[in-house]
Amino acid sequence: MDLNLLKRRGPDEWHIAPRGKMRVPGVIYATEDLIHDMDEKVYEQVTNVATLPGIVQASYAMPDAHWGYGFPIGGVAAFDPDLGGVVSAGGVGFDISCGVRLLRTGLTVEDLQLVKELLAEALFHRIPAGVGSTGKVHLDRYEMQAMLAGGARWAVGKGYGTHEDLEFIEEHGCMDDAKPEHVSDFAKKRQQDEMGTLGSGNHYLEVQQVVRLFDVETASVFGLRAGDVVVSIHCGSRGLGHQIGTEFLKSMVTTAARHHIELPDRELACAPINSEVGQEYLGAMRAAINCALANRQIVTHLVRQVFADIVPQASLSLLYDVSHNTCKVEEHVMDGIPTRLFVHRKGATRAFGPGHPDLPPSLRSVGQPVLIGGTMGTASYVLVGTKESMALAYGSACHGAGRSMSRHQALRQWHGRDVVKELATRGILIRSPSMRGIAEEAPGAYKDVSEVVDAADDASLARKVARLEPLVCVKG
Amino acid sequence: MIMQTPRSETVQGSWEHFPHQADIGVRGIGPTKGAAFEQAGLALTAVITEPASVAPMEAVSMTCEAPDDELLLVDWLNALVYEMATRRMLFSRFTIRFSDHSLHATAWGEPIEITRHQPAVEVKxxxxxELSVKQDGQGRWIAQCVVDV
Structure with missing residues (x-):
């Protein structure tokens, strides 16, 4: 991106002054190097989002921002319903509530040494992953409704996990005001056999080790020590979310003119929050969030079963579960007045600071765990929300590294088998049904996650707590 | 920018992929709008697997309706995504007929076999x-968009 387009307001804060139809400025949090490598499309998309009705404060981009659909991936924007604000299906995306959860295991790297291979095989065989995979949980019409209304709370009621898990999931595991009746039969059919599956693409299940602590005190509150083994699960609302995204994108595009909304890009499809389409989308999207939470809860249950069989001394407890692609109603202080806003995070996570009332009591003094996923060959990070972050971008941070190379380029550069072999020499066991999928997801095809995390830390969006490196990775 | 030499070029047209940072673009090219849409369907299959590995054994019919050609292309590809997901099939041969604002298609394919098809990624x-349906200077129809994977 051309630096001349931006005005620097701090070491890691760049502003785009409102021009043309922009209602608010654009703000990008990133280092000079990251800005330099960002696609011009990010600039275009940040400014396009700034033109949407009812947007307040600014159109934000996180340090990992890259070219998305309508919104940049790594985009954050909030809308005030009383100012004609909109909800955007494009601003949430197809993989509604795709997210990451992190489980402590109570094990150290030494405990896994003799069983790592066995564990990798068992996780690969017991957790459905990849194109066309189906889960063991099949939902009839009644259970589908209950799952869409209840989320992870429904899953726990069915025996998948514990009530304690719910405390450490956003919305306590269940998004209120979900309206399963606004989820089409097509979306429900697409989901009926997909509960408890990982999916494909950048989704994964990883066994990781804590290799470094940056903030020992917060790590201690999070229950993390150097040498600990943890498990990361990255997946979303599967076919149901994809179908809801597809259907509402079309209905918002075709009704935009009726709502007097001028779309600079059809992918920014949106509808007034206070409109029939807007309300129906919100109800369906919240049901999809519940689907994602239930899905990660079932996968967690399967992972616990595998660990119980292979390392019975393990005890898997949930540190936290964050969602990436959402629109949530939150109260934020605007000009000193608490205001109810519809906050869109597209490829961005919540990063609520210490004292936030939505955090569980045991974490409230330090802030929300922010989980940043890396690649199968590099690292992931645990960060913590800061007090400053609440005023920077509604308590939001980056969600991952983002690709630096297209899938096709990656396929030309690497062979899946070679990637698996190379990582095995570094002690990382990869299991996947598709070698082509491995090549497309090769670690070299992604940006440096550490640089992105450092930028988030420098900008005070979130503070680094721990670095995690993979031991076993199951890819879809 | 075209990243890939079309793998399949017939009298009915050709397909290719074009880059998007996080995802992938599909482009169908043909002497008619229908041929371009059919080739875009093949390009979609090629995101997942090698189209030549998919035997056209079973036929599935689809109908889509949209106010313009571009929205119709998105609907057509999404109909394929839906059928692939719910039937757990892959498709390698298509025929398309248009009437007013509707598209009537038949897709031939087979159930997905993980070992043989090595599916790389599912399309969401x-x-x-990058959506467009248009004719170029030589009269060829080009139908394209980015798909989310």
């Missing part, structure tokens, strides 16, 4: 990004 949906 077709998007409005």
């Amino acid at each position: 949906g077709a998007t409005y990004t």
Whole structure:
């Protein structure tokens, strides 16, 4: 991106002054190097989002921002319903509530040494992953409704996990005001056999080790020590979310003119929050969030079963579960007045600071765990929300590294088998049904996650707590 | 920018992929709008697997309706995504007929076999990004958009 387009307001804060139809400025949090490598499309998309009705404060981009659909991936924007604000299906995306959860295991790297291979095989065989995979949980019409209304709370009621898990999931595991009746039969059919599956693409299940602590005190509150083994699960609302995204994108595009909304890009499809389409989308999207939470809860249950069989001394407890692609109603202080806003995070996570009332009591003094996923060959990070972050971008941070190379380029550069072999020499066991999928997801095809995390830390969006490196990775 | 030499070029047209930072673009090219849409269907299959590995054994019929050609292309690709997901099939041969604002298609394919097809990634949906359906200077129809994977 051309630096001349931006005005620097701090070491890691760049502003785009409102021009043309922009209602608010654009703000990008990133280092000079990251800005330099960002696609011009990010600039275009940040400014396009700034033109949407009812947007307040600014159109934000996180340090990992890259070219998305309508919104940049790594985009954050909030809308005030009383100012004609909109909800955007494009601003949430197809993989509604795709997210990451992190489980402590109570094990150290030494405990896994003799069983790592066995564990990798068992996780690969017991957790459905990849194109066309189906889960063991099949939902009839009644259970589908209950799952869409209840989320992870429904899953726990069915025996998948514990009530304690719910405390450490956003919305306590269940998004209120979900309206399963606004989820089409097509979306429900697409989901009926997909509960408890990982999916494909950048989704994964990883066994990781804590290799470094940056903030020992917060790590201690999070229950993390150097040498600990943890498990990361990255997946979303599967076919149901994809179908809801597809259907509402079309209905918002075709009704935009009726709502007097001028779309600079059809992918920014949106509808007034206070409109029939807007309300129906919100109800369906919240049901999809519940689907994602239930899905990660079932996968967690399967992972616990595998660990119980292979390392019975393990005890898997949930540190936290964050969602990436959402629109949530939150109260934020605007000009000193608490205001109810519809906050869109597209490829961005919540990063609520210490004292936030939505955090569980045991974490409230330090802030929300922010989980940043890396690649199968590099690292992931645990960060913590800061007090400053609440005023920077509604308590939001980056969600991952983002690709630096297209899938096709990656396929030309690497062979899946070679990637698996190379990582095995570094002690990382990869299991996947598709070698082509491995090549497309090769670690070299992604940006440096550490640089992105450092930028988030420098900008005070979130503070680094721990670095995690993979031991076993199951890819879809 | 075209990243890939079309793998399949017949009298009915050709397909290719074009890059998007996070995802992938599909482009169908043909002497008619229908041929371009059919080739875009092949390009979609090629995101997942090698189209030549998919035997055209079973036929599935689809109908889509949209106010313009571009929205119709997105609907057509999303109909394929839906059928692939719910039937757990892959498709390698298509015929398309248009009437007014509707598209009537038949897709031939087979159930997915993980070992043989080595599916790289599932497509979540077709998007409005880089979406266009138009004729070029030589009269060829080009139908394209980015798909989210």
